[in-house]
């Protein structure tokens with residue numbers, strides 16, 4: 001009897017404690033929702049270069065809400081049984097774990113110093129002194145091969161400046177991660193997103209092996225069309241600039257892109273005129289960005305002043321994010337916001353890949369069958385290259401975290417040569433990739449997003465045939481756009497496509513039929 005009373009008291013006490021922890025979690029989520037709105041509004045200004053704009057103050061406020069050891073302990077101890085509560089707890093603890101590493105004062109200072117050094121770097125190319133953007137522009141567009149080579153080699157100049165610091169940042173992240181999450185940095189970062197190193201390396205190997213014949217045909221074609229005896233690293237990007245056709249530009253005028261995208265979206269039942277989405281074309285340093293200021297209530301798209309097909313493609317991708325942020329209705333802030341990146345980026349790709357469906361290219365963008373075939377083929381070739389490059393960058397990064405003291409230039413070049421099939425001439429160009437300092441363990445997300453996009457398109461074709469309308473639109477909204485972090489990436493894909501994330505539809509998309 002006494003034992004039962006004690007038991008009941010303990011149960012009552014535990015329930016009371018749990019509900020107080022739950023209330024605190026809800027209050028924190030509410031606070032985060034408002035702070036993030038402030039953060040995104042500030043970042044929207046920062047990215048457009050507005051004087052005096054900064055995200056620093058609000059970032060500190062966000063940190064203060066998340067970093068709360070006493071609450072964290074209470075949350076860990078709480079006996080939740082409801083799956084949604086369990087998921088919210090996991091999301092909060094994951095966020096706190098990631099923040100412990102990212103916001104370590106020593107690491108933050110180191111990363112900031114690398115960024116400052118990177119943006120101050122001017123690359124000596126011949127007798128010119130160039131910015132990163134100018135160097136990239138030469139590598140991607142300059143017909144003079146000698147100049148392209150010089151620009152490509154000049155990228156090693158930034159490694160001389162920041163390479164050692166990036167190595168230190170990797171070591172520090174590993175140390176911090178071992179302390180807070182009991183495993184090395186890459187493994188902890190991937191685990192938080194429901195991924196493992198083994199699965200990613202398995203997919204990457206499947207993708208490499210599965211696309212080898214197509215990729216080698218592409219390199220052979222480059223060699224022939226560029227009239228070179230051997231394809232070099234400074235030929236790869238450039239080759240794609242030689243493929244675009246000026247005759248297509250009239251279908252992809254910048255002013256026409258948004259009205260055309262709106263018509264396409266409307267055919268799926270998504271009426272942008274009635275959605276809280278604002279689009280702005282701006283001078284920014286990246287392709288585009290979409291801000292979920294308040295999910296369902298206020299969404300803003302910023303898109304670069306690109307020209308032609310590239311602009312339409314980018315804006316469609318951003319429209320995919322915007323639909324996601326409008327429709328994501330997963331209750332609490334963490335459930336709406338803390339989704340895995342391949343899911344969110346994948347939804348951007350679900351929309352941008354529509355452009356490369358013959359029916360859509362013809363009906364909504366006005367192309368002839370021949371023109372549609374041509375942009376589809378170019379996309380196929382470019383993604384064969386882009387995804388291999390991303391895989392090389394990411395595999396290098398994983399191996400670098402395993403043994404940061406090894407020769408990183410050699411490690412990078414081995415990975416790059418193996419995947420891209422070009423010689424790297426012993427140049428230490430690896431640190432030119434800004435992700436290693438600023439966005440560690442991230443580049444795989446773009447590969448996974450492409451896998452996601454292809455997998456979803458395949459499932460929709462199976463279900464709705466080639467022409468998608470309102471019914472397909474409702475399905476995509478229900479299974480994907482309305483989803484957030486309640487389910488993992490694989491759970492979402494199983495619910496929407498019948499199988500967990502797989503590389504097979506991406507590999508299939510590269511086969512010539």
Ligand SMILES: [Zn+2]
Nearest residue numbers: 317321345348
């Ligand atoms: Zn995106």
